[in-house]
Amino acid sequence: LEAFKGIIIALYSSYDAEGNIDKEAARKLARHYASTGVKGLYVGGSSGEGMLQSVEERKQMLEAVIAEVGDELTIIAHVGAPSTRDSVELAVHAELVGAHAVSAVPAIYYRLSPDSVESHWQAIIDSTSLPFIIYHIPQTTGFQLSKSLLVKMAAQDKVIGVKISAESTFELQQFKAAGGNDFLVLNGPDEQYLAGRSIGADGGIGGTYGVMPELFLKVEQCYGQGDMAEAQKWQFIINDLIVELLSFPSLYGACKAILSLRGFETGQPRMPLLPIEASDQDRVKALNNRILDY
Ligand code: HMN
Structure with a gap:
């Protein structure tokens, strides 16, 4: 399970100027991430806009x-x-092409x-x-995963964990306790990374x-070294940056605009997610510089 523990980037999809998948651009971004020291990539999730794309x-x-990067990073x-x-x-295809795990929302x-959700999964x-990693994100799916269904699913060897994007760290802790020690719990809300980690993620x-x-x-x-004060300092810095990111017409649009400034073109988010306007560019630049300064 070690391959799934740590920092896994929910990858934004790469589109060309017409809004079609740009495989070269996606490879370039994935290559860049492989050099940062992160554990893996989560492809086609919320940030990846999988729900806005065709199966193809x-x-x-x-x-x-x-x-x-399939040989270097854990690919979910x-x-x-x-x-x-x-x-x-999609799952059959994922196995065929060499993904390391599959994950799904209800x-x-x-x-x-x-x-119904159980049969689907x-x-x-x-x-x-x-x-298989369950993806629990009730604020978008409307589905409240109960502890009893989680325990039932987790009883299968193939079900190795759950990614929890619900905001409650109480729920996270309860799921961890219910799943047991060899059951992975992965934190969803980036603002709460440290909170999630310190309560069981x-x-x-x-x-x-x-x-x-x-x-x-x-x-x-810092958390791994037991330096909670330093870990908190960085989480607080991150949170100030996330507040800024959330102030744009769309979070994904802002992140994509920042990647573009760094030479990684991923295009605009797909409608109905709103793009960044020309008038937002200065603010995006300032935010990018702020991030790069750390
Ligand atoms: C994914 O599936 O793309 C993400 O891992 C989901 C993740 O929990 C994000 N949630 C959503 O986008 C709804 C967070 O990274 C989120 O973007 C961040 O916490 C900012 O609020």
């Missing part, structure tokens, strides 16, 4: 990333989709019963021999890591 596009993004393929059929197709759009799990998966991996690595390093 999602496959292209994953293939590009694995071709570039998010295969959640509105239909079980698409999720299974099927979205319909209000689903726990039985089970179909994905049964379709590959890969480890084994690491985290986050989108803003992508514009400041070094800062999250500092939190992790």
Whole structure:
């Protein structure tokens, strides 16, 4: 499980000027991340806009990333989709091309019963021999994962952990306790990385890591060395930066604009996520400089 513990970047997707997947750009960004010291990449999740892409596009993004860094980083393929059929197709593909694990939110759009979500996840799990990581993000899916369903899922060897984007660290701690010591819990809200870690998370998966991996690595390093004061200092710096990032028309748009300033073109976020306006550029530049100064 060591391969899944630590800082895992939720990768933004790379698009060209027409908004199509740009495999070369995705490889370049993945290559860059491999040099930072992070553990892995989470492909096609919320930050990766998997839900806004066709099945074919999602496959292209994953293939590009694995071709570039599949031997160096842990690659988790998010295969959640509105239909079980698409999720299974993506999971089978992920295994075929060499992903190290698959992960999925509950099927979205319909209000689903726990039985329905369980069957959805089970179909994905049964379709590959890969480890599976539950993705719990109730604020977007509307699905409240109960402790009893978590325990039921975690009883299977293939279900190695859960990524919790819910804001409650109480829930995180409860899931960790319910899953047991060899069950991974990965922190979702980047603002709470240190809080999550100190209450049981084994690491985290986050989108803003992508514009400041070094800062999250500092939190992790200080925490690992037992230097809580220093870890807190870096988390507080990160949080001030996240407040700024959240002040733009879209968080992903702001992060993509910052990557662009650093020479990594990932295009605009996909509608309905709003792009950054020309009038935001100065503010983006100032924020980028602030991050680079640390
Ligand atoms: C993903 O699946 O892309 C992310 O890992 C999800 C992650 O929890 C992010 N949540 C969302 O984007 C909804 C966070 O990194 C989030 O962007 C950050 O905490 C800023 O609020």
